Structures are given as structure tokens and as C-alpha cells.
Amino acid sequence: MTASPVTASSVEAVAEAPMLEVENLEQRFTLRSGLIDRLGFEGWRPRLVDSVVHAVNGVSFSIAKGEVLALVGESGCGKSTVAKSIARIYTPSGGHIRIDGEEIGGYGHREMLPVRAKMQMIFQDPFASLDPRQKVRDIVAEPLLEQLERRGEPEAKKKAREAAIALLERVGLNAEHAGRYPHQFSGGQRQRIGIARALSVNPGLIIADEPVSALDVSIQAQILNLMMDLRDEYGLAYLFISHDLSVVNHIADRIGVMYLGFLVETAPRERLFAAPRHPYTRALLSAAPTIDPADRAVEMELEGEVPSALSLPSGCCFRTRCPFAFDRCAAERPRLQDVGGGQGVACHLVDDPERNRP
Amino acid sequence: MDHAKATAPLLDVRDLRTYFHTFSGPVKAVDGVSFTLAPGEVMGLVGESGGGKSVVGFSLLGLIDPPGKIEGGAIRLGGEDIARASEERLRRIRGREIAMIFQDPMTSLNPVRTIGAQMDEMLRLHTDLDEGARKARCIAMLESVGISRAAERLKAYPHQFSGGMRQRVVIAIALLASPRLIVADEPTTALDVTIQSQILKLMRKRIAETGAAMILVTHDLAVVSEMVDKIVVLYCGKVVETGPAREVIADPSHPYTRGLVDSIPNPKDRKPRLAQIPGAVPDIRDLPSGCSFRPRCPRAKARCAEVSPTLAPTRGALQAACHFPLVEDVALTGGARA
Amino acid sequence: MNQLLASQFVYNYRRNVSAIAGSAIILVCVLIVLFGPLVAPQNPYDLTQLNLLDSYKPPAWIDGGDPRFPLGTDGQGRDVLSAILYGTRVSALIGIAAMLTACAIGTTLGLLAGFYGGRLDAFIMRVADIQLSFPSMLIALFLMSAFGTGIDKVLIALTLVGWVVYARTVRGSTLGEIQKEYVQAARVAGLRDGKIIRRHVLPNVLTPLIVIATVQVGTFILIEASLSFLGVGVPITQPSLGLLIKNGFDVLFSGLWWTSVFPGLMIMAMVFGINLFGDFLRDELNPRLK
Numbered sequence: 009m010t011a012s013p014v015t016a017s018s019v020e021a022v023a024e025a026p027m028l029e030v031e032n033l034e035q036r037f038t039l040r041s042g043l044i045d046r047l048g049f050e051g052w053r054p055r056l057v058d059s060v061v062h063a064v065n066g067v068s069f070s071i072a073k074g075e076v077l078a079l080v081g082e083s084g085c086g087k088s089t090v091a092k093s094i095a096r097i098y099t100p101s102g103g104h105i106r107i108d109g110e111e112i113g114g115y116g117h118r119e120m121l122p123v124r125a126k127m128q129m130i131f132q133d134p135f136a137s138l139d140p141r142q143k144v145r146d147i148v149a150e151p152l153l154e155q156l157e158r159r160g161e162p163e164a165k166k167k168a169r170e171a172a173i174a175l176l177e178r179v180g181l182n183a184e185h186a187g188r189y190p191h192q193f194s195g196g197q198r199q200r201i202g203i204a205r206a207l208s209v210n211p212g213l214i215i216a217d218e219p220v221s222a223l224d225v226s227i228q229a230q231i232l233n234l235m236m237d238l239r240d241e242y243g244l245a246y247l248f249i250s251h252d253l254s255v256v257n258h259i260a261d262r263i264g265v266m267y268l269g270f271l272v273e274t275a276p277r278e279r280l281f282a283a284p285r286h287p288y289t290r291a292l293l294s295a296a297p298t299i300d301p302a303d304r305a306v307e308m309e310l311e312g313e314v315p316s317a318l319s320l321p322s323g324c325c326f327r328t329r330c331p332f333a334f335d336r337c338a339a340e341r342p343r344l345q346d347v348g349g350g351q352g353v354a355c356h357l358v359d360d361p362e363r364n365r366p
Numbered sequence: 367m368d369h370a371k372a373t374a375p376l377l378d379v380r381d382l383r384t385y386f387h388t389f390s391g392p393v394k395a396v397d398g399v400s401f402t403l404a405p406g407e408v409m410g411l412v413g414e415s416g417g418g419k420s421v422v423g424f425s426l427l428g429l430i431d432p433p434g435k436i437e438g439g440a441i442r443l444g445g446e447d448i449a450r451a452s453e454e455r456l457r458r459i460r461g462r463e464i465a466m467i468f469q470d471p472m473t474s475l476n477p478v479r480t481i482g483a484q485m486d487e488m489l490r491l492h493t494d495l496d497e498g499a500r501k502a503r504c505i506a507m508l509e510s511v512g513i514s515r516a517a518e519r520l521k522a523y524p525h526q527f528s529g530g531m532r533q534r535v536v537i538a539i540a541l542l543a544s545p546r547l548i549v550a551d552e553p554t555t556a557l558d559v560t561i562q563s564q565i566l567k568l569m570r571k572r573i574a575e576t577g578a579a580m581i582l583v584t585h586d587l588a589v590v591s592e593m594v595d596k597i598v599v600l601y602c603g604k605v606v607e608t609g610p611a612r613e614v615i616a617d618p619s620h621p622y623t624r625g626l627v628d629s630i631p632n633p634k635d636r637k638p639r640l641a642q643i644p645g646a647v648p649d650i651r652d653l654p655s656g657c658s659f660r661p662r663c664p665r666a667k668a669r670c671a672e673v674s675p676t677l678a679p680t681r682g683a684l685q686a687a688c689h690f691p692l693v694e695d696v697a698l699t700g701g702a703r704a
Numbered sequence: 705m706n707q708l709l710a711s712q713f714v715y716n717y718r719r720n721v722s723a724i725a726g727s728a729i730i731l732v733c734v735l736i737v738l739f740g741p742l743v744a745p746q747n748p749y750d751l752t753q754l755n756l757l758d759s760y761k762p763p764a765w766i767d768g769g770d771p772r773f774p775l776g777t778d779g780q781g782r783d784v785l786s787a788i789l790y791g792t793r794v795s796a797l798i799g800i801a802a803m804l805t806a807c808a809i810g811t812t813l814g815l816l817a818g819f820y821g822g823r824l825d826a827f828i829m830r831v832a833d834i835q836l837s838f839p840s841m842l843i844a845l846f847l848m849s850a851f852g853t854g855i856d857k858v859l860i861a862l863t864l865v866g867w868v869v870y871a872r873t874v875r876g877s878t879l880g881e882i883q884k885e886y887v888q889a890a891r892v893a894g895l896r897d898g899k900i901i902r903r904h905v906l907p908n909v910l911t912p913l914i915v916i917a918t919v920q921v922g923t924f925i926l927i928e929a930s931l932s933f934l935g936v937g938v939p940i941t942q943p944s945l946g947l948l949i950k951n952g953f954d955v956l957f958s959g960l961w962w963t964s965v966f967p968g969l970m971i972m973a974m975v976f977g978i979n980l981f982g983d984f985l986r987d988e989l990n991p992r993l994k
Contacts, residue, residue, distance in 0.1 A: 082558035097888045117896060124894040137885035141907040151893035158894075194646045195415075205889065224414035224585065226643035229629035233639050251559065254588075258631035258640065281633060295563035297588035299615050299630055309567075310560045313528050389715050 025109030026070040027213045027245040028094065028127075034102035035064035035086070035093045035269075039318075061317050063089040065269040065325075066103065068344070071245045073212060078248040078260035078277075080292070084314055086269035087249045088132075091217045094247065095129045096120055108212065125155050128206035132218035134198035138190040144201055145186035148172035152208040168208070175204040179234060196227035203234065207242070215247045220255060232259055253296045257281060262350070265289045268314060268325040271344060275351035285353040288326050324356065332363055375402040375442075376546055376579050377426075382439035382449070384418075384425045387432075393651055395421040397603040398439070400677075403579050405546070410590035410611060411583045413600035414626075416647045422600070423549045423583045425449075427466055428456040443547070462492040465540035469552035471532035474539075475524040481508075481535055482520030485542060492543040507538045511568055530561035537569060541576060548573065551583045566593060587630060591615045599623050602650060602658035605677055609684035619693065620686035622659045657689070665690045713988055723984035729977025737796045740789035745772065748787040749941065755781045760955075763962050776962040778952060784963055787948055788970050794944040795971070798855065799924040802862035803917050809863060810870025811913065815901050817871065818878025829875065832868040840865040844927055848936040855938050858931060862924050869916055877909035915986045922978035929971055945971045 039059040064086040071077045079087040093100045096112065105113050112123050128151060131137035138147050149168035156164035173183045179200040190198055199219060206214050216235070220228040236259065238244060250256050256263055257277065264274040265286065273286040284290045291310045312329050315321055321328050327337040336356050344354040357363055384396040396418045403409055411419045424430055426441060428448065441449040448459060460466070468474045476484055485504040489495055495503065501520075508516035511534040524532055533553065540548055553569065554562040570593060573580050582593055590597060590611065597614040599607040599622065607620035618624045628641035645662045648654060654661050656671040663670065669689050680691040717723050746753045758781035761770045769776065775784040817825040835843065847861040881887060882905065890900045929946030931937035933953075938944045943951070945967045952963025 082560060092888065095888075095892050097891050117894075121894045124892065129889065129892045131885040131889060133885055137889055139886040139890075139904050139908070142904075150890065150895070154894040196646055202889075205893075224647070225587070226414060226625055226629045227646065229631075229640040229642035230644075232631075233642055236639065253559075254631045254633060257633045258636065291560060295560045297559075297563070297566070297586070297592050298633075299588045299591045299627065300632065300634065309563070313530055313561065314558075389712060 024073070025106070027073045027075070027108060028247065029070040029106040029109075030090070030094065030103070031068045031106075032103035033064055033067045033090060033093060033100055033105065035089050035098060036101045037061040037063055059318050062320050063269055063317060064093065065320070067266070067269075067271045068103075069264055069271065069274060071213065071247060073245055074239070074243045076239065076246040076248055076259055076261045078250055078256040078263045079266055079271075080250055080253060080256050080263060081266035082251060082292075082314065084268070084317060085266040086317075087251075087266045088217050089269075090266070091129070091215045091247060091249050095127065095215050096123075121154065121158050124151065125209040126211050127213045127215065128209060128211040130199075130202050130206050130214060130216040130219045133222055134195045134202065135190075135222075137202050138198055140190055142189070143186070144176070144181075144188055144190065144193075145169050145172045147190070147201060148175055148186075148204045148208055150208075151205060155209050171208060172204070175207055176201070178207070178238075179204045180230075194227075195223050196230055199223060199227075199231050200234065203231075203238070207238065210242070211244070213245045213247065215249075217249045218251070219248075221250065221252060228255070235259065253293065254298070265292065268320065269317060270325045270354065272326065272354045273352065274344070276349070279349055279351055283351075285347060285351065285358065286326075286355050287330050287332055287357070324354075332357055334360075334363060336360075376405045376407075376444060377403040378440070378442040379422075379426075380440045380442070382422065382425060382441060383437040384421050384430055384434060385437045386434045388651075391651060394603050394653075395434070395650065396425060399598075399600070399603070399605050400439075401598050401605065401608060403547070403581065406574075406577050406579055407596065408573065408580045408582065408594045410594035410597045411581055411600065412585065412587060412590055412597060412626075414585060414647055416602070416650060417600040418603040418650075419583045419585075419600050420551055421603075423466070423551050423581065426547075426549055426581070427460055427464055428453070429466075458492075461488055461545065462543050463545055464547045464549060465543070465545040467533075467536050467540050467548065467550040467553045469555050471529065471536045471556075472524065474536050475532060477524055480521050480523055481527075485520070485539055488539055488542045503542065504538075507542055508535070510572065511535070511538045511541075512564075513538070530557055530565065533557065533561075533565055534568065537565075537572065541572060541578075544576060545578055548578050548580045549583065550580060552585070553582070554589060555584070555586070562589075569593070587615060587627060599626070602648065602653055604658065605687060606659065607684065607686040607688075608677070609682070613682055613684055617681075618686075619680040619684045619691040620688050621663050621665050621690075621692065623686075624692055625662075657687075665692075716988060717984070720984055722980045726977045726980025726982075726984065729973055730981055733792065733796060733974050733977065736789055736792045740793050744783075744786040744789040745774075746783050746786045748782040748790055749943075757781065760960050760963075762960075775966050778963045779955065784948075784966055787943065788945065788967055791943055791945040791948050791967060792970055792974070794855075794938060794942055795925050795928060795946070796921075796974070798858055798862070798928050798938070798944065799921040802859050802866060802924045802928075803921050805859065805863045806866030806920070807870050807913060807917055810867035811874050811906075811909075813867065814871040814874025815878055815905060815909070818875040819882060819897065819901055819905065825875070828871060832871055835865075835868050840923075841927060841930060844931060845934070845936065848931055853936055853939055855942060858928055858937055861931070862927060865927065866920055866924065869920070870913060873912055873916060874909050877912060878905055881905050881908050911989055915982055915989055918978060918985055919982040922975040922982070925971060925975055925978075 039061060067090055069077065079090060081087050089098065092098050094105055100113055103113065104111060107123050107127055110123065112120065115123065149172040152171055153164055153168040156168055161167065173186050176182065176185055181197060181200055190201065193201065220231050223231060232255065239246065248259055260277050262274065262276050263280045264271050265288065266272065267288050273284065273289045280289065281293065284293055291308045294308050295310065310329050315328050323339055324337040324342050327333040330337065342354045342356050344352045345358060347353050347358060380400050382396055382399045386393040386395055399422055411422060413419045425436055428451065430436060436449050439449060440447045443463060448456065451459065482504060486500055489500040489503060504520060505516045508519060513519055513531065513534055527535060554565050557565060566589065582590065584590055594611045597608065597611045598605055599620065601622050607614060607618060607623045614623060615627060618627060625641065625643035629643060631640060643662050648658065648661065656674050660666045660670040667690065675687045675689050677685050677687045680686045681693050758770065758773065758777050759779050761768065761773050761777040763769050763776045764771050764774045773783045777783055813828050817828040844861045844865050847864060848857060851857040851860065887900060887904055890904050928937055928944060929949065932944050932946030933950045935950065938947055940947065948967035949964045956964045
């Protein structure tokens, strides 16, 4: 049930449909500001201009059943947006999302409801992700209650609440907690409540958006252990969003690295840490602080900061900070290409290894 | 502590107690914290949220507002006890003697004044340079923290800078008046890793150059291990362990520090399960009897509930507040425990 | 934390003299509204109980006063105290009822504007802006002269004047709440928009409304009194405090001051009490002041 040979989990190799398949996902947001802010001039003629944020620009990946895929990157790289587009909190601007083989990209609320039984989400902020005015048992029961009501089951509320209590016990809380309000719990306990809520419909896929980054380290370990136990127990697949490489290294089977809305590299965990190919991945790995001084091999130092998603650079998204950038990088956008061993890299250096020297 | 005796300490904090008086009784956010800092030394003040580490930082600068109050203890900066200094004196000390770098640069930069005006104010308050000299100093300082076109940037407002750049400006302002001590409260927590590594590198370099001492307040052991000479670990307002950074992180003697270090995933030694500290930090208004860590501690015995442990040498240069510290025969005692 | 908050609330209340005074006045007013007619010496609108011979008796403690009429009588021999007890009821009920309808309508529009945004938001908020640019008294006067008088007309006018403040406040808080992850979690749980708004957003935007609603009852009482004083408010058969003042106003300068002054004092006390308590609530419930 645990780590199936994930390296071989390219789409064709697996007979059954992957739990999640994302193809060319795009997500743009139009900044709806006031009339005055949108007013622009073309010569002398006034016109309305919308600023568009290119949050996700054609991201493709898939997650097999029981697999943990982590998306890493810095703030503004679009990893959380990917998560929320898949969870259909946002309506994707383009591309395909398939849950268990079913295309959900164009689904409306009614069609999404059955899909929500297969896919749930854990949120980042343990304080904002629980409704402060709801009792814990109602918070945990909510997704299940919607499903039971959809199926028209009698006594849906009672059944959902009973299930909620069992779930609270499973995540390390107890039945007495069910009647309390979220503010009576610590951050770690609240995150457990959020996990119980996600589990209530017995989903195959859980999207976890930075689930431990708001927690203290000792609590972080508790939650990561719980998530791994649950994966073994229920055969869950996770889409795990994080900025913390040490956490990702612990939990992921496969890792995707995002930058400015692009997936720049994807590889099985060990391979990514041992042999990163994309310059950004290499920089990210060398920038991460470690407690072990022996690990401190500073290979690469990045200059500058991430460009604005309002106006993407031409060609490669990373070229403005890349120490290896050459003329082709400005002219042509690199595509994610297979370099073997389940690793994919979106970088022109793959074709031109000679330049790969500082 | 031993090496601190060789040179006169720059900062000597003795039994610092900072309480917050709420209507449900005093909250002992800092309860008897002592440490010393030699000139030029870099110290890490670590612990989880609720440990009291930020309150220690704020106490040093006299920035505790009611209902909070420094109830007792001494903060000796070069011999002068600033815990009892007047607000007037504290204003002179802040910036000139002790500078602070906050987590969110937006809170320490005034959003409606230019960077140049804010830097100039610092120099006007604490030096007697003339206008031209002040401006030259500001430009030089901005350049030294890696901000290009510094003369132009003096006219910019904080919102025109990105998060990383703003933190560089904050560091520049902190260093302007050549303070003897810099208190940095989670200076890189709000930043991305690649920016964090830039800022840490910058701080390390600039602070070494100026010879200032620094207290780095952080929850992140990895950041600490890259930056500091010595570590003070806080738990529930008390120091539980202190010692040279390398030793504290490689082989801590207090079970809490051990748990903290072990719960960080180690890429080299990837285990299916992380070591975890059970339970959660207790409510500081309702601490357990004896040792505060007792309910979460795998080594706790009856004595831990009765007597609150005090800081004592354990092994090497380490000191811990623990009745049953992890000493050499750690495996033996660990196995014999039942 | 809730217990802490609750007890902190009580703790602060007990140390706040003006809050205690305000709530005491409010309590008296509530008692008058509930039991006024029961304790009133006479029913001032039952013509059979009135005697023209008793007209313009001064308050009981003044020479010529009659102990049956502690605060004197008006031109029809009506007991001023009884009229005030009845009139307070009319004034307070109009204030409260108008507040409730304004709150319901304003909150609904604010929720919709904040939750859906876009054109609906723009439309609702522009209407609100336009309305805010006129003095509320002027709008109420205009509406009353268009509708004609009557308690129902007063209610409509006050509601139309009062919804804006709720809509704006609720829209603002809604914009904040829908950014929070618990609203996203409700979406992921599969809730319809309507359910998300009712079950999650609404309970979380109500707190600031308590203050607004409290103070607004006072404002409404004043506006209603002004309208009635100007003769476009409640009908003569159900006189509010404002109408009592008007009725006495004609003879105010002939020395028969009590028919106007006592109802006026009653309005003042009521609004003063409400504002005192409202200020306390504002300080307590506003997290920014903590």
C-alpha cells in the first residue's frame, strides 16, 4: 500500500488511472481594481486595462494512488494556486484536471460534489482554516454531511457527527473535544481537526497546502507522522505543497519544483536531492539551511529576486536570475523534457551541457 | 560562560523576569533568565512559540509595554543596569548602543517616510555628523548591504522595495550608529529560502566587520546553527539549556533540546517516522509543578514534579536545567528507564 | 478563550461607570416599553378618561398642581406622565423595529456585495454612496412627504435611511472573511454559496453590527422624533415622544413648559443611555482598540 515503485509511475506504465492527472494547467487572475486604476492611455485615447497575474502557466503532472507528490518553491511560485485550482476553489483558466480518470476542469458546483468525496484538502493556517463559530464536531462532519445529504440518506446529521467523533479519535483527539470551539485548541490540535475533516469522506487524494509550516518544529513532526500513518492506513495519495525542503525530503515520493508559475523540474525524491539538474533547483537546495554543518556545501548563490507575475520574462522564467543564462533562454521557453530516471527538466542546458559551468 | 569570564562581558543578564499582568493573574513570560554575551559574540535565543524568546529581546530594549513589566533581575550593558534605566536614557541606548531588527520589516520602517529620511534621523539622533557626512554615511551603508544605486534609493519609500530589500534596509539602519549589540528577532522568517540565505550571509559578514555582538531570536535551529557561536534554549520562560552552538545542536543534554533537534527531518538519516515530542507547550498561566517540560519528557521521574531544576553543567561546555540530563551513558540510562 | 473573553467583558463592564449608567437607563426604558401601560395612571388616548377641566395642570409640586397628575396635563387634560409612558413605547418600538429591518436588509445586501463582488457589488455600493451623500434627515423628510404619514411609513423611511451602514460594514467584513481558509474549506466540502454565506460568513460578520445596531436605535428615535415634531411622522392617535413635544410646543412660551419639556427629557435620557452603552460595546468589541 505504501510507496509503490513510484519511479515507474509515468502515466502509460500504470494500468489503472492515476489518482490525479494535471495537464497544462493554467491559472490567471485579473486584478479587478477600480475604474481609475484601470484607466490607461494609448496615445491620447483612453482605454481600460486589466492587469493579469499569470499565477500558473501550463503545469502538468500526475499522482498515482498512494503516492506523495510534493510541489516546492518560494512564495509566489504558484504552488498553492495549483493546489487550489485542483481543489476547484478557483476555476482553472485552462488545461485539464482529471481525478481518478474523470475530467473535472469544466465542472460546476453540482457535478463537483461527488468528486469532493474523492478529493479533500488540508490548509496552511490552523487558525484561519476552522470556522471560529462552529463546534469541532460540525467542522469535521461538514464534508461528509454534504455527501450524505446528496445521497439523500436519512439521519445524515447524526451519522456525520458520529463519524466525526470516530475521526477525532483517529487523529489523536477524543470525543470530549467534539463539543468545543476551535479557539480552545493549540495550533497542532487544530491541524489535527483539519485533517479529520479532510478524512471524513474517505478520499483517495488529499491536497495539503503547507500543512505544517505554521507549526512549531516539535508539533510539525507530530503532524507529519500522523499524515504518513494515515497514508499507510487508508492508501492516501497526497499533493503536498511546501516551501520547506527538509519536510519535503521526509514525506515525498516525488517532487516537483515550481518557479514563477512553471514546473521547472520534477524527479523522484532521492534523485532530485542527489542530482538536481535545473539551476533553480540547485540554488534552492544549496540555499536551504541545515543543522548539520557537514551538509553545508554552498554550490550556488542566487542574486536578485523573483520577477513579477504581472509581466513574465520572455523565454525561460528563470533567466533573469540564472547564472548560466544565454541568448536562447530569452528567445525560447524551455519545455519540460524527460532526462531519464523519471526526471524531467525545463532547461536549455540539458541540450547544451557545455554551458553548465559557473 | 567560561570564555565570557576571560573578557568583561558586553551584556550580562541576571535572573531577568518579565511578567504580563492580566486580569486572570500574572503571565510569567520570562521567568529568571540569565546569560552573558562577550563583545562580538553571536548568540542564538531559540525555542518554540510561547517560550518567551521574543519577550527577552524586547526586554533588553526596554520595549515592554503595560500590562507587561520587568519585575526583577538585571540587564547590565557594559556595567550599566538598563533594566532600571529611565525612558530618556533608554531612548539614547536604542539605536546607539542596542539596535533591533524585527521579523516584519514593515513594522520597523515608517511607510510614509523615505528610506533616506529614516536613515538620516537615526544619525541625527545618535551622532553629531553634519548633513553632507550623514548622507555619505547613509549611501555607504546602503551599498554595504548590497543595495545598488544607493543615492537614488534614499528617496524611495519602503513599499517600493521587495521584502528582501526592505530587510536589507532595516539591517543598514540598525548598523548605522555602530551599535555594540544587535537584537534580531526572527529576521528571516518572513523571507524565502534563497532570500534568507542572502540576508543571513549579509548579516554574518557585516556584523563580523563591525565587531558588534548579536542576539538572534529564532525558532529555526537550522538558521541558528549557521549563524551563532552559542545557544540559549528557552522553554516556558526559562533557560533549559545553554552552550556552544555546535555542541548544543550535535549532542544536546536536555531532553527538550534533544527532542527539538530530532524532530527536524534529517536528509542524511531519513527514517520512516520522525522523532516527536508528545503533547504541546503548556499554557504559561497554568504551568505544571516542578519542571515545566515534565509532562512531555520521556525521562521524567517523581523528582521532576517536586523540584524545579536549575541550570548546572552537564557535559563538556553544556549547561542544562534538568535533573536527569542526557550524559555520556545516554543509551544506558535511556534503556534502564521504565 | 471564550470564557476568558466573557469574563474579561464582565470585568471591564463592572469597572466602567458610564456603561453601568447607560445600561441602567436602557433597562428602565425596556421596563417602560414592556409595562408602561400597566403602571400608567390613565390611558391618555381613551377619551372617556380625559376631562377638559383638568387641562394644563402644572406638575404636582408646583402651586395649582394636582397629585393625580405628577407631571401635569396638556390642553385636553391628558396626564403627561401617562402620555410619556405610552409615547416612549411608540418611540422605542419604532426605533427597534426600524433597526431590525434596516439591519436585515443591509446585512443581506452587504453579504451579497462582498461575497459575489463584480457588478452587483458595484451597484449596491454606488447606491449606498449616493444615499450617504445626502443628510439622512433630508432623505427621511423627502420619503415621508412622498409616502404620507403613519407608523409603517416611518418604518420604511427609517429602514431606507439606515440600511447603508450595515451594508458597508458587512461588505467590508465579508471581503475579509472570504479570504480566510475556512471559507475555502467549506467550498472544498462541497457547500453551495448560499450555505457558505449563511453558515460560515454571516455568523462571523455579526459582531461589529452589535455596536452599530445599538447606537442606531438611538439615532432612529431622534429621527422619528424630528419627523413627528415636523408633523410628518406618526399619526395623532399613536403619539410618540416627538409628537408630544410638538403638541406642547405651541404653548411652551406661554409658561406651560411641562407638556414639552418632560417628553424631551425622556428622549434625551433614552438616547444618552443607549449611546453610553454603545460606546462601551464599541471599545470592548473592537479588536483594534485592545
